[in-house]
Amino acid sequence: MSVLVFIEAADGVVKKSSLEAVSYGFKLAGASVTAIAMGSISSDELAKVGAAGAAKVLHIADSRLDNGVIQAYASALTQAVDKTGADTLVLATSSLGNAVAARVAVSMQAALVSNVVDLPETGSGFKVKRSIYTGKAFAMTEVTTAKKILAIKKNAVEIKEDGAAASVEALVVNLTDADFAAKITSVDKAEGDVLLPEADIVVSGGRGLKGPENWGMIEDLAKSLGAATGCSKPVSDMDWRPHHEHVGQTGVKVSPSLYIAVGISGAIQHLAGVNSSKYIVVVNKDPEAPFFKAADYGIAGDAFEVLPKLTEAIKAAK
């Protein structure tokens, strides 16, 4: 198997989920994994890709690719697949990754499987497990094409950190004006926060927090854990919190090792976004709240009392 891994970076920093994809590629193909990165990325960042398991990093150092221009990325990636002769492209399932991979799948005539959670079974044919029904089930998916694209679900693979330094090679591809037909006019980003979809710990608040002015308590707890903050849908609908924090069926699907839900009732649509979490802690003043049924640990109590105590206890335990 000849594996190429697509690296996504934000502001020149390689995403954690892309390192997971590299480590997946390494498990798939061993030491021969090549990665491809685009836009302005420092050599220190590219070194992380080597540590995660890539032997070689192809770098398209074109600053027009600093933002994720979907068509240009797809075109560059298709050319990279051609040039390297890769038969398998691995990447992270993400808002950019899926949009790009779908186009590449057509141009390289490959099957695309997203939300992959495990290594393939290759005994008879090629079967790979993916998460479906928003985390409520899995499908063993048989891939019938010679070329394949696997988009790996976040936090499904552990990052390997003992790889060697990768050799970095510049790659030149031919990008046309049509590839840049869409103009990105501006980008709004949350400052300095842990990215919610990638976070290892998430602290989420619901309508039980009563209003946006009380989010300081959620942020304090999140800070004590190095966690990202999330919220339920009504909270983002009411503009208490930005939309990109909305977790659930119609929002961000998270799969952290720890999800802490405060003042969230546990509606099935919210659970759909968190059911891949390894551990769930629920704080709710209603002991009958449905969320407790999906939780590993729970406190039936008032968030306004529990949150400061919990934050203190975590700080004390560190």
Add this chain to the structure above:
Amino acid sequence: MKILVCITHVPDTTSKIAFTDNNTKFDKNGVQFIIGPYDDYALARAVELKEASGGTLTVLNVGTAETEPTIRKALAIGADDAIRVNAEPTDSFFVAQQIAAIAKENNYDLILMGRESIDFNGGMVHGMVGELLGIPSFSPVMKLDIEGNTAKMAREIEGGKEYLEVSLPFVAGCQEPIAEWKIPNMRGIMSARTKPLNVVEPSGTTENTKVSEFQLPPAKGAVKMFTVDQVADLVKALKNEAKVI
């Protein structure tokens, strides 16, 4: 403006997920089917765009005859006519081929759909259709305005959003808050009965993937409860038992 909205027919978000026939088929027993929630956002925005600037709005579903009530609902919400490609939608590329074939015949200015279906969560049909047609594709799109031949949109990126400008035509995978879901009114429901719903047979037949078996996650153990005064014990459990902090 000619708008195409592609909709999925999926289990209601509260459905119990179970499988039959040796875990090879989804158990439809007692399950309510709805327009995919993301597709519903796309449809709602398409209705608004049509109301604002005129034109036509067609809905398209790749599915068997049992999806027709879902298609009628989209007609009741405001689509003018509908096309059903008569086939089981089991593979994303297969579905994308059907949509692209219909789009090639009809030259839509705008092709909208949800960012992903809520059954298989593939999140790839919009991009495949874009590539098959050789036009741009965007997802997840959370704001879309059209002035003349130019669209301005916001696309969600992880931890924020980016603003884009592009000329028509293109494909967009939509999500909230692009518009609010619309509930059909009585007049819509009545008129939907007589709006055209054309059934066509599938064209391309390439399927790149096939599900060999479904699986359910293992059941969760019982929750361990702590009182407000035992917060320190909870922290201990997270540290020593779960080992997550």
